[in-house]
Amino acid sequence: MSDGPTIYASESLQVYLDDAASKKPAPGGGSVSACVGALGAALVGMVCNLTRGREKFAGAEDDIVTLVEASEAARARLELLLQEDTTAYNGVITAYKMPKETAEEQAARTAAVQAGLIVAADVPLEICRVAVEVCRLAKVAAGIGNPQAVTDAGIGAILGEAAVVGAALNVKINLGSIKDQAYVTRAAVEIEAIQAEAAALRAEVLTITLSKI
Amino acid sequence: MSDGPTIYASESLQVYLDDAASKKPAPGGGSVSACVGALGAALVGMVCNLTRGREKFAGAEDDIVTLVEASEAARARLELLLQEDTTAYNGVITAYKMPKETAEEQAARTAAVQAGLIVAADVPLEICRVAVEVCRLAKVAAGIGNPQAVTDAGIGAILGEAAVVGAALNVKINLGSIKDQAYVTRAAVEIEAIQAEAAALRAEVLTITLSKI
Numbered sequence: 001m002s003d004g005p006t007i008y009a010s011e012s013l014q015v016y017l018d019d020a021a022s023k024k025p026a027p028g029g030g031s032v033s034a035c036v037g038a039l040g041a042a043l044v045g046m047v048c049n050l051t052r053g054r055e056k057f058a059g060a061e062d063d064i065v066t067l068v069e070a071s072e073a074a075r076a077r078l079e080l081l082l083q084e085d086t087t088a089y090n091g092v093i094t095a096y097k098m099p100k101e102t103a104e105e106q107a108a109r110t111a112a113v114q115a116g117l118i119v120a121a122d123v124p125l126e127i128c129r130v131a132v133e134v135c136r137l138a139k140v141a142a143g144i145g146n147p148q149a150v151t152d153a154g155i156g157a158i159l160g161e162a163a164v165v166g167a168a169l170n171v172k173i174n175l176g177s178i179k180d181q182a183y184v185t186r187a188a189v190e191i192e193a194i195q196a197e198a199a200a201l202r203a204e205v206l207t208i209t210l211s212k213i
Numbered sequence: 214m215s216d217g218p219t220i221y222a223s224e225s226l227q228v229y230l231d232d233a234a235s236k237k238p239a240p241g242g243g244s245v246s247a248c249v250g251a252l253g254a255a256l257v258g259m260v261c262n263l264t265r266g267r268e269k270f271a272g273a274e275d276d277i278v279t280l281v282e283a284s285e286a287a288r289a290r291l292e293l294l295l296q297e298d299t300t301a302y303n304g305v306i307t308a309y310k311m312p313k314e315t316a317e318e319q320a321a322r323t324a325a326v327q328a329g330l331i332v333a334a335d336v337p338l339e340i341c342r343v344a345v346e347v348c349r350l351a352k353v354a355a356g357i358g359n360p361q362a363v364t365d366a367g368i369g370a371i372l373g374e375a376a377v378v379g380a381a382l383n384v385k386i387n388l389g390s391i392k393d394q395a396y397v398t399r400a401a402v403e404i405e406a407i408q409a410e411a412a413a414l415r416a417e418v419l420t421i422t423l424s425k426i
Contacts, residue, residue: 013229014222014292017251021258021288028259029368032252036372038230039245045234046241075234079227151386155242155379159249162375165419166368173364173426206378213386 005087009079026086030124033166034082037131040159041075043152044137047145060144067144071137077130078163081123085170088123091116114179121174125187127167128194134160135201142208154209161202168195218300222292239299243337246379247295250344253372254288256365257350260358273357280357284350290343291376294336298383301336304329327392334387338400340380341407347373348414355421367422374415381408 008016008027016035020027027035048068051057057064095112099105138156145153168191175184221229221240229248233240240248261281264270270277308325312318351369358366381404388397 009227009230010225012223013226013248016226017222017255017288017292020252020255021262021285023259023262029256029365032256032372033368035226036249036252036375039233039249042230042233043242043245046236049234049236072234075230079230151382152242154382155246158375158379159245162249162371166371169364169367169419169422169426172423176426206382209382210385213382213389 008083008086025089027082028085028170030085030088030127030167030170031082033124033131033163033170034078034085034127036159036166037127037134037163038075038078038082040131040134040138040156040163041071041078043156043159044071044134044141045075047141047149047153047156050149051144051146054146057144057146063140063144067137067140071134071141074130074133074137078127078134081127081130085123085127089116089120091119117174117178118180118183121171121178121183121187124167124170124174125191128164128171128191131160131163131167132194132198132201134163135198135205139201139205139208142205142212147212150209150212154205157202157205161198164194164198221296221299238302240295241298241383243298243301243340243380243383244295246337246344246376246383247291247298247340249372249379250340250347250376251288251291251295253344253347253351253369253376254284254291256369256372257284257347257354258288260354260362260366260369263362264357264359267359270357270359276353276357280350280353284347284354287343287346287350291340291347294340294343298336298340302329302333304332330387330391331393331396334384334391334396334400337380337383337387338404341377341384341404344373344376344380345407345411345414347376348411348418352414352418352421355418355425360425363422363425367418370415370418374411377407377411 020032045068048064052064092113095116098109098112100109135157138153138160142150142153171191175187178184233245258281261277265277305326308329311322311325313322348370351366351373355363355366384400384404388400391397
């Protein structure tokens with residue numbers, strides 16, 4: 001064991017799965033949600049890569065190139081968030097260990113805990129934002145991509161939505177302890193809107209997919 | 214590059230994601246669905262491992278031990294299916310390359326294609342069966358597990374359902390080419406029932422999760 005954090009993208013898939021199943025603090029449901037979103041983005045990329053450069057789909061070539069860039073950007077972002085989420089709660093843990101003898105110490109500790117909770121909520125909130133983008137990209141892929149890969153576009157949307165709803169649970173559990181009501185309200189409104197959009201996109205993309213198989 | 218197939222559990226998570234995004238035939242949406250189901254099973258295992266052996270939850274100890282065994286069995290099965298799906302279509306590809314000059318050759322080729330398609334449908338169908346079991350186990354985990362890990366049980370159910378719906382698309386696309394109507398009807402009825410059960414379980418587990426956070 002090295003002293004540094006485990007970099008999960010470099011670890012084997014087996015280690016990621018085994019660590020997720022263990023009682024280790026990481027990876028937890030937030031990181032796993034980001035991983036699922038990244039898998040969805042990868043499937044959108046696959047649809048593009050099975051479409052681009054083929055004469056039959058030459059009319060969609062420019063849109064496919066734009067789409068593959070967007071899907072790879074979303075995947076890169078979710079791969080970073082998969083890692084970031086494994087340390088997102090560290091600030092809260094450190095803050096809880098701060099001294100709380102004097103009134104000043106108590107105030108400093110409370111402020112540090114609250115700042116840590118906002119970081120812990122911001123990471124899964126960002127996962128929600130990128131994962132709903134995966135659903136949007138999957139819809140484009142289902143529409144213009146190689147129809148032989150349309151189920152992969154469909155699965156991309158399913159996984160984007162699952163990542164949104166999964167990460168949203170981790171936003172919500174942190175919102176329960178955050179005292180900044182303006183932040184809580186803003187985040188709660190945003191995740192509801194993202195979840196509604198993702199649910200609608202999943203349904204739309206499944207309808208497109210089923211119409212093409 | 215070795216001549217053997219890539220064993221994805223031993224590869225880095227990065228390689229699995231990169232290969233999923235590429236135009237390589239594997240891993241495709243079926244394997245990725247199995248991976249997502251395995252991640253869901255891992256999260257159910259994590260809830261158990263954060264619950265067992267703690268005095269506070271001693272009353273649930275026996276049920277938790279049963280649950281962790283079931284979740285690890287489901288995960289092991291889905292990890293195998295993640296790999297099996299990467300070769301599930303090989304029989305169809307091989308069959309299409311068979312000679313088709315004479316009537317006998319044509320008949321043998323058609324029979325081999327049809328046998329290959331049934332294998333290609335059976336693998337994602339089995340993914341659906343095990344992934345819905347992940348949803349059932351997530352419901353137990355949400356009910357009796359450490360409430361501090363309840364979002365992981367919720368995410369487990371979300372991922373089990375996503376794996377079901379994703380793999381079901383790959384069953385359906387193969388059913389479209391299978392001529393054995395008895396098989397087609399039986400499989401179609403089974404995946405509809407599994408999808409309905411998974412959707413209901415996801416909704417139930419989300420309700421339990423939100424009531425505890």
